[in-house]
Amino acid sequence: MPFENLSCQKSFGGWLKRYRHRSRTLDCDMTFAVYLPPQAELGGRLPVLYWLSGLTCTDENFMQKAGAQRVAAELGLVLVAPDTSPRGPDVPGDPDGAWDFGHGAGFYLNATQAPWARQYRMHDYVVEELPALVEASFPVSDARGISGHSMGGHGALVCALRNPGRYRSVSAFAPIANPMNCPWGEKAFSRYLGEERTRWREWDATMLIADAQEKLPILVDQGDRDDFLNTQLKPEALETAARAAGHPLTLRLQPGYDHSYYFIASFIEDHLRHHAAALGT
């Protein structure tokens, strides 16, 4: 395999494995995690759910905290979790050391502005390079779903909306639904993409949904006690755009839940079943 195995741990009868590889797209070493359910040893090819994490996360948070392996083991679903940005001493980060830009905050787009444009190409990494590696190395099919949380929930929506035919299912937890119009998104987009806001539209799910060629049903869960709901996340903008476009969106406002992995863990089973139904496990 064109990568180095970092760890291998049994989980719900399957195996959680972490790898390091040299990414051509990002020009740096990247880690990612793969959960292979017990069915991976039976000789067939399994569908894959890609999980994109939020700001500050790595490939580890989801596998440690979401409790997804239990359901993936039941459904025969492979889980793949990449890191959230290029990293390393040769990768430029936030000039002020902030946590909402740069390392851990790649926003799953392809940057166009120096010094970010050379390595901050997480969209191409997540949509092209990583699946090619996974599909060449593990017993998986080309049936792909994508989901994520916060920055990664938005990333999942954008990956699906920009690439018709590439995914069979999509969902998100508390996505930054309209990043053009929130502080996290404005900071990231102005640096990664430049100050010309018309260029931002092609990386904003609420803008993309208006013209989506493929109308994959979207499942979104959002806690109503999420501290970021009104300032950063704005799911109502996505809902309005989806309704105008006739794009099927199920937005569930979950009473009492916040932005944490306790929220994700409470509803991950519903999301995995949503994906499994479309992926044909």
Add this chain to the structure above:
Amino acid sequence: MPFENLSCQKSFGGWLKRYRHRSRTLDCDMTFAVYLPPQAELGGRLPVLYWLSGLTCTDENFMQKAGAQRVAAELGLVLVAPDTSPRGPDVPGDPDGAWDFGHGAGFYLNATQAPWARQYRMHDYVVEELPALVEASFPVSDARGISGHSMGGHGALVCALRNPGRYRSVSAFAPIANPMNCPWGEKAFSRYLGEERTRWREWDATMLIADAQEKLPILVDQGDRDDFLNTQLKPEALETAARAAGHPLTLRLQPGYDHSYYFIASFIEDHLRHHAAALGT
């Protein structure tokens, strides 16, 4: 309530709450976590499972990684997770800054040697002070179970074996089964209890089981790829002692599993059901 609420997060329809309080037993501020399942709002009193974590852990690891809340919410079981030692600038730690003694490594015993004896009294804290606080403050009954991992798995066994009538159920994941005869235990016991090894017997589950007045059935899960199995954990010593004493012990060697929370998460449901059956949820 005689403590300060640090956080409150919805999880599987219930609430995970963290608190800080001044412990009289330990003479320092302590944090603990309580998971209240949805049934806690129905007016009755629920049984409690106490969880004792392993070396280096705090009250947070179990709640973040074990996935126990899902099953506790189904069964109507309250979960309580204390910290693993007294802590703070006024609490002496390991003189060499090691992670296997002192802060995060209280071994759930009552120390007898200076300078540890004054504050390292985790047994009394876990068995007496914390339940008294919990039972005065939350809608819980006096039906108590106890479980834990590694150092905390052993702690759970010792708490149950030393206190007949206090718990209705006990289990452990990868306990340090015979600490008198392993490096972690020898280091801790020689400092907390002094060099006289006969005094160690009253804090070693494998020794205590020989004379246990109450024979609560014990469930133990142990991974067979646990790096600490042969040097530190030694479940076969406990098994031999239990057999000799006619003490009911189910020791399950789980093939492929290691010492991590991925192992715990894979089998926590079985443990919660073991406790719930005895606690009458």
